[in-house]
Every structure is written in C-alpha cells, then in structure tokens.
Amino acid sequence: MAVKTKPVNKNTKQTGELKQEKEEAVEVKELLKDERTHKIAGSICLLLAILFFIAFTSYLFTWDEDQDKVFKEGYKLLLGTDTKVANLMGTFGAFIAHLLIYKGFGVASYLICTFFFIIGINLFFGKKVFSVLRNIKYLIVGLPLLSITASVIMQGNDFAWGGAVGDMCRDYFYSAIGKIGTIGCIAVAFFAYVIWRFNPSFSLPQKSTSPLAENDLPAASLHIDNALEPAETNETPLVNNDEEKTSTGNIVTDNAGILNIQNLAPVFDDGIELTERDDAAVAEKRGPRIVNTVIIPPKKTINEAAADDLLNEGIAENYEQETPAFDDAPIEMEIIPVHKTPTPTFDDIQLEVKTVPEEVPTPQPISAAEVKALTPYDPILDLRDYKYPVIDLLENHGSEKIVQDPQELENNKNQIITTLKNYDIDIQRISATVGPTVTLYEIIPAAGVRISRIKNLEDDIALSLAALGIRIIAPIPGKGTIGIEVPNTKKTIVSMRTMLDDEKFKNSPFALPIAIGKRIDNTNFIVDLASMPHLLMAGATGQGKSVGLNAILVSLLYKKHPSQLKFVLVDPKKVELNIYKAIEKHFLAKLPGEEDSIITDTKKVVHTLNALCIEMDNRYDLLKEAGCRNIREYNEKFVARKLNPEKGHQFLPFIVLVVDEFADLIMTAGKEVEMPIARLAQLARAIGIHLIIATQRPSVNIITGTIKANFPARIAFKVSSKIDSRTILDTGGAEQLIGKGDMLISYNGELVRLQCAFVDTPEVDKIVDFIGDQRGYADAFLLPEYVDEKEMESRGDFDLNNKDALFEDAARLIVSSQSGSTSLIQRRLKLGYNRAGRLMDQLEAAGIVGPNQGSKVRDVLVKTDADLQMLLNDMGN
Numbered sequence: 001m002a003v004k005t006k007p008v009n010k011n012t013k014q015t016g017e018l019k020q021e022k023e024e025a026v027e028v029k030e031l032l033k034d035e036r037t038h039k040i041a042g043s044i045c046l047l048l049a050i051l052f053f054i055a056f057t058s059y060l061f062t063w064d065e066d067q068d069k070v071f072k073e074g075y076k077l078l079l080g081t082d083t084k085v086a087n088l089m090g091t092f093g094a095f096i097a098h099l100l101i102y103k104g105f106g107v108a109s110y111l112i113c114t115f116f117f118i119i120g121i122n123l124f125f126g127k128k129v130f131s132v133l134r135n136i137k138y139l140i141v142g143l144p145l146l147s148i149t150a151s152v153i154m155q156g157n158d159f160a161w162g163g164a165v166g167d168m169c170r171d172y173f174y175s176a177i178g179k180i181g182t183i184g185c186i187a188v189a190f191f192a193y194v195i196w197r198f199n200p201s202f203s204l205p206q207k208s209t210s211p212l213a214e215n216d217l218p219a220a221s222l223h224i225d226n227a228l229e230p231a232e233t234n235e236t237p238l239v240n241n242d243e244e245k246t247s248t249g250n251i252v253t254d255n256a257g258i259l260n261i262q263n264l265a266p267v268f269d270d271g272i273e274l275t276e277r278d279d280a281a282v283a284e285k286r287g288p289r290i291v292n293t294v295i296i297p298p299k300k301t302i303n304e305a306a307a308d309d310l311l312n313e314g315i316a317e318n319y320e321q322e323t324p325a326f327d328d329a330p331i332e333m334e335i336i337p338v339h340k341t342p343t344p345t346f347d348d349i350q351l352e353v354k355t356v357p358e359e360v361p362t363p364q365p366i367s368a369a370e371v372k373a374l375t376p377y378d379p380i381l382d383l384r385d386y387k388y389p390v391i392d393l394l395e396n397h398g399s400e401k402i403v404q405d406p407q408e409l410e411n412n413k414n415q416i417i418t419t420l421k422n423y424d425i426d427i428q429r430i431s432a433t434v435g436p437t438v439t440l441y442e443i444i445p446a447a448g449v450r451i452s453r454i455k456n457l458e459d460d461i462a463l464s465l466a467a468l469g470i471r472i473i474a475p476i477p478g479k480g481t482i483g484i485e486v487p488n489t490k491k492t493i494v495s496m497r498t499m500l501d502d503e504k505f506k507n508s509p510f511a512l513p514i515a516i517g518k519r520i521d522n523t524n525f526i527v528d529l530a531s532m533p534h535l536l537m538a539g540a541t542g543q544g545k546s547v548g549l550n551a552i553l554v555s556l557l558y559k560k561h562p563s564q565l566k567f568v569l570v571d572p573k574k575v576e577l578n579i580y581k582a583i584e585k586h587f588l589a590k591l592p593g594e595e596d597s598i599i600t601d602t603k604k605v606v607h608t609l610n611a612l613c614i615e616m617d618n619r620y621d622l623l624k625e626a627g628c629r630n631i632r633e634y635n636e637k638f639v640a641r642k643l644n645p646e647k648g649h650q651f652l653p654f655i656v657l658v659v660d661e662f663a664d665l666i667m668t669a670g671k672e673v674e675m676p677i678a679r680l681a682q683l684a685r686a687i688g689i690h691l692i693i694a695t696q697r698p699s700v701n702i703i704t705g706t707i708k709a710n711f712p713a714r715i716a717f718k719v720s721s722k723i724d725s726r727t728i729l730d731t732g733g734a735e736q737l738i739g740k741g742d743m744l745i746s747y748n749g750e751l752v753r754l755q756c757a758f759v760d761t762p763e764v765d766k767i768v769d770f771i772g773d774q775r776g777y778a779d780a781f782l783l784p785e786y787v788d789e790k791e792m793e794s795r796g797d798f799d800l801n802n803k804d805a806l807f808e809d810a811a812r813l814i815v816s817s818q819s820g821s822t823s824l825i826q827r828r829l830k831l832g833y834n835r836a837g838r839l840m841d842q843l844e845a846a847g848i849v850g851p852n853q854g855s856k857v858r859d860v861l862v863k864t865d866a867d868l869q870m871l872l873n874d875m876g877n
C-alpha cells in the first residue's frame with residue numbers, strides 16, 4: 001500500500017494566524033451560546049420594552065409640549081443637554097417617541113415594545129415561550145397596516161396617530177385609488193388576517209335533499225365521482241407507484257450492499273474469506289439512483305397481506321446457503337456482508353375496475369356546491385398548514401459505520417471452534433454477521449451432532465469467550481444453522497435519524513409505521529403498530545425502555561397528521577412523558593374537563609381507560625351503522641362522503657394508549673386497571689385503538705395471564721432473571737442482553753434481536769416544540785365522559801320541572817330516529833356519557849322512552865313528531 005506523505009506547508013505562519021483566528025471565533029461562538037449571555041441580553045430587551053412603553057405612553061400626553069424642543073435640538077437631546085422635557089423618560093423618551101411615533105409609524109410603534117418584550121422573555125427564560133418568527137411577521141405586516149389605518153381614521157387630528165409613514169402611505173393611496181378604495185383595501189387586509197388566523201367557515205344553508213347519503217347519490221353523481229376523483233388520484237398513479245416503489249427498494253439494497261462491502265474490506269484483506277455476492281457487485285456498479293418517491297395510500301397499493309410479507313421477508317432471505325466445506329479442510333469463516341432488503345412485490349395489488357353501465361344516462365349539469373360535496377373529504381384540511389417535523393431536528397449519534405476489529409472476529413471464531421472441540425463437537429462451517437451491538441456467528445455442526453448438546457454448552461461457551469450476553473439460538477428458525485451471538489467490544493449507536501431517513505420508512509405503506517431499531521444484519525426493523533396490534537414492553541430499570549417508547553412515539557409523529565392520530569399518555573412516574581405536553585392540541589387525547597393531558601393519577605387512569613372503552617363501543621356502533629368491518633374501511637367510506645356526518649359519523653383518528661410503568665398501576669388499582677386494559681386489548685384492534693404498555697417489573701402478578709394473552713407483540717430489554725425473561729417472552733434470553741437498547745422483540749411468532757434506535761430527550765424536545773409552535777386544534781381530542789356506576793346510581797329521581805337544557809333537542813332526536821340509544825344522544829348532541837345518560841332518564845320520566853333494557857336500546861314510546869309536540873306543549877315547553 002502506498003504511503004502518502006503530507007505536503008509541506010509553506011505558509012506555516014499564515015496557518016498559525018488562521019488557527020488563532022479560528023480559536024477566537026470558537027470562543028465568541030461559545031460566549032454567544034452561553035446561557036448567561038442569553039439572560040443578560042434578555043434583561044436588556046425587557047428593559048427596552050418597558051422604557052419604550054413608558055416613553056410612548058408619556059408621549060401621548062406630552063408630545064405638544066416637547067415637540068418644539070425635539071425639533072430644535074434633534075439627536076443632540078441624546079447627548080445630554082440642559083433642555084427640560086416633559087416626557088417621563090426624559091430627553092431619551094422624548095426623542096425616541098418622536099422618532100418612532102411622529103416620524104415613524106404612529107401608535108403602531110407599540111408593536112416594537114411587544115417585539116422587544118417577546119425576544120426578552122424568550123432569551124431570559126432560555127426557551128421559546130413565544131414564537132419569534134410569528135412576531136416578526138406581525139411586526140412587518142402590522143406596522144405599515146396599523147399606521148395607515150390610524151392615519152385614515154384619525155385624519156385631521158393634530159396628533160400623529162399614524163405617524164409620517166402612515167400619512168405618506170395614506171396620501172399615496174388616496175391619490176392612486178381614492179378614499180373609498182383605500183378604506184376598502186384596509187378592510188380587506190383586516191378581513192384576510194381574520195380568515196388566515198381563525199379560518200372561519202362560511203357555509204351556505206344546505207339544500208334539504210342532501211347528496212351525502214350513499215343511497216341518495218344519483219346516477220349522474222356516480223359518474224362524476226368516477227370522472228372527478230378516484231380515477232385520477234388512486235387508479236392512474238398505481239402503475240407509476242409500482243415502478244417507483246420497486247426502484248426505491250433497489251436503492252436500499254444497493255446502498256446497503258455497498259456499505260457493507262466497504263465496511264468489511266479490511267476483514268477480507270486479513271485473510272478471512274469473504275464471499276462477495278453478485279448482487280452487491282452489480283449494485284456497486286449501478287450506484288445510487290435518484291427516484292421521485294410517491295407515498296402510496298395504503299388503500300389500493302399494498303394490501304395487508306403484502307404488507308405482512310414485506311415485514312416477514314427477513315433474515316431467512318438474507319443468507320444464501322452454500323455448499324458446505326469438506327470436513328478436514330481448515331474452517332474458514334464467511335462474513336456475510338450483503339443483505340437483500342426485501343423488494344416489495346406488487347402482485348397483490350388489486351386494481352379496482354369500475355364498470356360503467358352500457359347505457360350511461362346523460363349527465364345532468366350539477367352545481368359547484370354539489371361538485372364540492374362530491375370531492376373526497378380530507379381530514380388534513382382541518383389543519384391544512386400543518387408541517388411534519390423535519391429530519392434535521394434529529395441528530396446523528398456518532399458514526400453509523402459498523403466497525404469490527406478483524407482480530408476480534410478471528411479470536412472469537414477460534415474460541416468457539418476450540419470450545420466446541422473440547423466437548424467433541426465438530427463443525428463444518430462458520431460465518432459471521434456483524435451487527436451494531438452483537439456479532440452473530442452461525443455454525444453448521446458436523447453430521448450427527450445433536451443440537452441440544454450445543455444449547456447445553458451455552459454457559460461454557462460464554463465463559464470461554466469471557467463475554468457477557470452470549471445467546472445461543474439452536475437452531476436458528478427456518479435455517480439449518482446454530483447461532484451464537486457475541487457482543488461487540490465496540491458498539492454502534494443506532495440513531496433515530498438514520499432510521500427515519502430510510503426510504504423504507506418514508507415510503508412505508510403501513511397505517512402506523514414504527515421504526516424500532518436495527519437487526520443484527522443491519523436492516524431496519526420497521527413494523528406496523530396497527531397490525532401488532534398491541535405491544536408489551538419490559539426491561540429492568542435503565543436498560544432503554546423510555547428511549548424505546550420515545551422511538552415509537554417519534555416515528556409516529558414523523559408520519560402522521562394530527563387529524564389521523566391521538567395519543568393517550570399515562571405516566572405514573574410523572575416525568576417520562578411530560579415532555580409531550582406541548583403537543584396537547586395536536587396529538588393528545590384527554591377526558592373532558594381535565595386540565596392535564598398527561599395522566600399521572602391512578603384514579604384518573606381508571607376513568608380514562610373506561611372512557612376509552614366507551615369510545616371503543618361508540619366506534620363499534622358507528623362501524624355497525626356504516627356496515628364496515630374495521631376503521632380503515634370506515635374512514636375510506638367517510639372520506640368518500642358515503643357516510644352522513646348528520647347521523648353522527650366522523651373521521652376516526654387512530655388512538656394509541658401509552659402506559660409508562662404499568663406495574664405501578666396494577667399495584668395501586670389492580671383489577672380496576674386490568675379489566676379495561678384487557679377489554680381494550682381484546683376488542684380495540686378493529687376500531688383503531690392500540691395499546692403500548694411498559695413495565696420494569698415483568699413478574700406474573702403484573703403481567704397476568706389475561707394481559708399476556710392479549711398482547712401478542714412483546715419487547716424485552718435486559719431483565720434481571722431468566723424467570724422475568726420467560727414472563728415477558730415465554731422463553732429465556734432477555735437476561736443475556738447487554739443493556740443500552742439491546743432488545744428482543746417477539747412478533748409474528750419470531751424472536752428477533754435488535755439494537756433499539758436512540759433518540760435523546762433534547763431531540764424529542766425539538767420535535768414537540770416544532771409541532772407545538774404550529775396552529776393546533778382548540779383543545780385536545782376529547783374522550784367520552786365516564787362516570788362510575790356508583791355515581792350514576794346516586795343520581796336519584798328527577799324533577800321534570802328541572803329539565804336539562806337539551807331535553808327538547810334530545811326528545812326530538814330520539815323520536816325522529818325512533819331509537820332510544822344513549823350513544824346516539826352522545827354523538828349527535830356531542831355530550832359526555834354522564835349527561836346523555838341523565839337526559840335519557842329524563843326522557844323516560846317524561847314517558848318518551850321506555851325503561852332501560854340492558855344492552856338493548858330503549859323502546860321509543862312516542863311515535864311521531866306531532867305527538868311529541870303535543871307532549872312538549874303539555875309539559876309547558
């Protein structure tokens with residue numbers, strides 16, 4: 001290998017100077033970053049805000065007294081003179097107020113005080129209390145607009161309400177578009193601001209025959225439906241998507257291939273045989289390609305089976321069997337470098353062919369309002385300006401390059417062979433796959449060796465390799481090999497950034513994609529939480545649970561719009577999930593009337609879990625009414641405007657319940673918590689409620705049989721004993737993990753070792769701030785109200801003179817629908833369960849509905865609206 005010599009630098013002196021300059025620059029940078037500098041700058045800004053405010057306000061009363069003096073002395077006032085002024089802030093106040101109000105923007109100059117105040121507060125407290133960007137926008141737009149408005153309104157007044165700028169603009173506009181035009185422009189500007197800020201809806205009164213209901217759609221509408229939307233948005237791009245998806249899959253393969261070969265080149269040089277794969281070579285030649293990626297809506301691109309296939313194509317495909325070496329040849333170790341990232345196949349894509357009847361009725365001309373009603377409903381439009389978090393909010397934690405010392409590999413290989421030989425176990429072949437935390441040595445024993453013998457030697461091999469965390473997989477499911485996982489001396493952190501930057505994640509067709517970590521073969525483990533459908537997570541303290549929960553939450557925040565997903569966060573430890581408070585109005589759900597959206601109190605947890613059960617029942621009612629089997633079908637129908645919102649239908653967001661420290665809840669509330677959790681886990685999958693439950697005490701009294709039976713997907717970080725490992729995974733192994741995010745996931749009947757993606761608290765902070773700073777909903781997503789039965793019973797009899805304000809509305813609703821359902825009242829009148837129940841009891845007392853019939857709806861005793869009206873009249877309504 002050629003040795004490169006460094007060129008001698010002639011300009012050493014210059015370099016020295018440059019270096020010094022650079023050092024100084026670094027120091028200045030440090031100073032600017034220093035928290036104390038921020039606090040001092042913040043105090044100065046706050047002081048300026050107060051001084052300006054006092055000077056401006058004083059100017060309102062003293063301007064006429066001081067004006068001559070300011071005109072006469074000008075800026076000299078600032079240099080100290082004997083001139084006495086009336087402004088409370090002295091000559092400085094008189095001058096600055098004159099400059100900004102009289103010569104500047106008039107009373108609009110108060111915005112400058114606000115600006116200094118905001119900057120000052122943010123700097124002083126060291127966090128974004130107010131959005132600076134938003135205030136700069138207000139300042140830029142507000143100064144000219146308010147000054148010209150003040151000039152127009154206060155024209156002829158002695159005081160310069162709009163300042164020189166306002167007067168100048170006013171005069172210009174008057175000559176250009178006249179007084180009326182100017183006033184019109186100002187009015188439109190304010191109106192535009194109101195629309196931009198509050199987005200009020202201006203709807204015309206609906207026609208009585210609603211085109212929304214599915215069965216009411218005329219033939220002409222159906223035709224237009226085809227022509228307008230689905231054909232263009234869903235069907236046509238399908239072909240393109242297929243091609244592009246495949247290309248994207250290739251890119252991943254290409255890059256992975258090249259990366260691994262490069263990583264392992266030195267190993268190859270050092271004499272360990274490296275089997276280079278053809279596909280990697282081809283990939284290397286081809287190089288990366290740039291592809292326009294199109295996110296394909298899950299509906300018509302890849303069906304669930306295909307998604308599962310994608311997920312399941314894993315290690316089994318990544319290795320190719322080769323002819324075993326001869327017995328007496330020296331055993332060479334193959335390092336497996338290339339991993340085919342499964343290329344999605346699109347055979348399963350169903351192309352929906354819509355047949356048009358031969359005799360197509362002549363389309364009737366339809367109005368613009370009708371066309372609008374026929375375009376699909378888009379839930380995203382609620383927060384149309386919402387921006388998904390950008391990848392730059394995440395950091396790279398060290399180099400992602402996996403470095404494995406060839407000497408370490410060779411030593412471990414020899415140790416394994418020698419140890420096994422000591423027990424008379426010969427092997428035919430050994431290969432190694434280097435992962436971020438562990439290296440997997442796969443061995444094929446000589447013919448006739450019983451696998452159980454190797455398994456029994458687990459402790460002996462671990463001892464001879466002098467390493468913690470040896471795990472023996474005998475045999476590796478689906479392969480004829482035995483795996484021995486040995487921790488690497490040098491471990492690589494898997495940054496969340498690389499996981500989320502992966503094309504496979506970005507283009508994932510999953511409903512709730514989560515990027516959990518990297519497998520040993522360095523492929524990213526990305527799964528659909530919706531198909532898990534619930535996740536149990538356990539691990540001793542400090543082994544990576546909280547980081548794991550954050551990785552899951554962050555994955556979802558990067559992929560979902562606030563209208564599509566809500567979290568219910570339960571945090572008995574009170575500190576772990578508190579960070580997500582900032583996204584309350586975007587992504588969190590809570591009980592009505594609750595202050596805090598992160599639930600920490602056990603009693604409130606019980607209420608919330610029961611409220612989720614009610615939400616689940618309500619959703620099932622909606623699905624039943626809509627004739628849908630699951631949330632996907634339901635939302636598709638709703639988006640296609642085939643479900644009438646007047647009948648209580650609405651777009652249903654996914655709800656993910658996260659419980660950090662389940663043990664604490666079970667200890668304090670026992671069955672009260674276990675029962676609703678078990679009920680949700682059993683039934684909630686179809687209606688889009690998914691549970692993630694974490695605990696550091698995976699004992700049988702915490703993770704009971706009922707809980708376990710309903711959580712098929714489980715994650716174990718390092719636990720303290722084999723028994724704990726069995727409790728969580730039904731098998732040992734988690735006690736052998738090495739901590740710091742090293743984990744085993746049991747999913748779809750497979751047990752996979754992963755290095756969990758790492759996302760640090762400051763990164764999560766940045767992400768939630770990025771989301772929290774954007775316009776959100778008026779409140780968190782409200783769960784149905786829950787009142788426990790004892791409270792309900794204590795309500796007693798009602799006095800009909802003391803009716804609920806919505807009594808009449810509820811009565812009309814029940815009579816017109818002829819269904820005595822409490823959940824109907826709840827949905828249509830947007831009420832909590834408690835109040836709806838109370839209304840139903842009042843309706844019973846008034847003789848409008850029959851008595852409670854358990855799970856069946858009550859009978860409606862009043863049959864027509866006219867009868868009801870008579871009854872209401874009699875009651876004095």
Ligand SMILES: Nc1ncnc2c1ncn2[C@@H]1O[C@H](COP(=O)(O)OP(=O)(O)OP(=O)(O)O)[C@@H](O)[C@H]1O
Binds near residue numbers: 548696
């Ligand atoms: N995936 C990871 N990659 C690298 N380091 C990690 C990873 N996960 C955790 N760690 C390290 O382990 C430390 C503890 O992790 P974490 O706070 O998630 O543990 P925990 O299981 O939630 O503990 P506790 O139960 O006490 O809250 C982290 O501060 C970090 O240094």
